Amino acid sequence: MSGVSATGGVTMSRTWAAREPLAVRDVDDRRAVQRRRPLLDGATVAIGRTTRFVTRLWGGGTAMPGLVVERLNPGFVARALAPLPFGVVVVSGTNGKTTTTRLVVELLRGQGLDVFTNPSGSNFSRGVASALLGRVDSFGRIRADIAVLELDEAHGVHFVADVQPRHSLLLNVFRDQLDRFGEIDTTARLLGEIAKRTSGTVVLNRDDPRVAAIADTVWPTPVSFFGIDPTLRDRFPNDDELHSRDSDPERPEQLADVLLTAVETNRATFEFDGARHTVDLRVRGSYNQLNAAAAMALVRAILGDAVDERALLDTVSLVTSAFGRGEIIEVRGTSVELILVKNPASFRLALESFDPVDCATVVAVNDHDSDSRDVSWLWDVDFSTLQHSGVAMVTGTRAADMALRLRYDGIHPSAVETNLRRALERLLASNSGRTIRIYCTYTAMLQLRRHLAALTPLAGIDG
Amino acid sequence: MTNPIRIVHLYPREMNIYGDRGNVLTLARRLEWHGYAAQVIPVNRGDRLPTGTDLIVGGGGQDSGQGLVVCDLARLGPDLAAMADDAVPMLMVCGLYQLFGHAFRTGSGTILHGIGVLDIETMSSPRRMIGNVVARSDDFGQIIGYENHSGRTTLGPRVRPLGRVDVGVGNNGTDGTEGARFNNLIGTYLHGSLLPKNPAIADHLIQIAVRRRFDSAQLRTLDESLSDEARRVALTRPR
């Protein structure tokens, strides 16, 4: 972060640590610290770091060192996180976790906090363990003010059983990868479990009925809401509204701490403390503007009256989209934009967020385990907004299914190429100087990034 | 065409999952491609079945959705049964397939009473059956879909199976059957969506609906190259 917090992280973070009163939960944390086993934790750090060094030499990913730590010393993560003065904060929900976590991290850094966070996408607990190795001293003590963790709703319940979150932010429940989790109500229950374990404030989406209902189950834990102005409801359908033509007119009217009141292509208006603030945003897509409201509500819950409002708004305008969430990669004068779509909700929200004019639209659908083996979900997305601009290509293992799907919305893709690398080469050859926007499922995104990396130096290629 | 074929979409709010919407879309589009107008009428809880219904489509849902519609479905039951007896073409997928049967027994022993239009009974099972399915039928050839259900369904003597399973579980995993047929009603566990991937079934339902309405049906030969390719690819994918 530049130009937001002139004071810099280190000095401010000491101030923060001193300012935080010693609450009851901190006494518990101290006990956890006393139970710390410095020799074992120290050895774990040493071995974990050696593993990390070796796997990096071999070009391996981030999961291996975390796995070693987990096996060797199961309590390591909980003990390493226990002394954080601002505790552990978790972000969960089916859609938008990655970008929202990124927003929360940057907003807190903009407030002068030293923030620890986990890498997105990798196995959750191993990812946390691996990331911790880079941030702890040789006795396994973390140097940070706060941990902000993106929590997969399935892994979340196990994690919060070991590590109690101080605050939690629960974004939404959309029908997501039902192959894996069974049913949407189960997902809502898992989020409810995370909320119940939270000791500080639970921040909830007031416009998602399944998330908003969690408020009734966590008493006496304080709850705060973020939400959208009723005039924007058509642009932000919840899961129920996404699955029925006529939307439910009765949404809960909880008072929102942060309200999204207006959206434009690159700017949004947020209302809090009775005032409206219009800011330019670099995160792309209207659903990320709602994620920005969610992130601000969480930061306000964490810092309370101490929040620097100016810095909050300055920082929120500077945060960029996470990899595959509207990330733009320049290749030989052509912009390739990767947009992750993983379920009907994210696909529909993405289509509503980006204008298809003046770019080559591509859809890349894979059906590997980390995508969805079931491609039924493509039929729950309305593609008619692409009728005018057309679709340049469909690709991925299920390109044929996608072409069939588009046919029923009156769209005939110009090309069908199952192989992602060949698809990319053809697209780059025929769209020089244009923007190629690729809506892609998870593994398609990873493969496309890899092929793009071979063509241009990319940041953040890791495992 | 001033007189559209009326497609009733049953409980789109609660029973509409895993692309069931694609079945309705496919019927409407293909009717247009065959030269007939189509009108889709959603029927939700409390709504009446419109007069002059030509086709009825229903889908799957979560347990909570199923619990919500079971009472309302009992209200429509006699009308739906009369229409099924009258050979109105219908497609019921997964959850509504189960509720068109006699009963659904949940794991806790609760019984959800169906409307008994189909001579089938379903028992919930602890293991969820999920994956690509390939079945075969004399009328429709190879049927390709995706199943995701926890109910095991047994067929009574008054229905015949939709197909025999080559890949996947189907009704119950023991007798090799998938789905059930009674008159022109097809019940099945296959999402996918089913109809775009199996245009033979879509046109079978359309043919009956059009013939019932206009006494004769002249369907056009449509280009099926995209569905042929999607079917070919689906056969190569792991279960």
Ligand SMILES: [Zn+2]
């Ligand atoms: Zn199902």
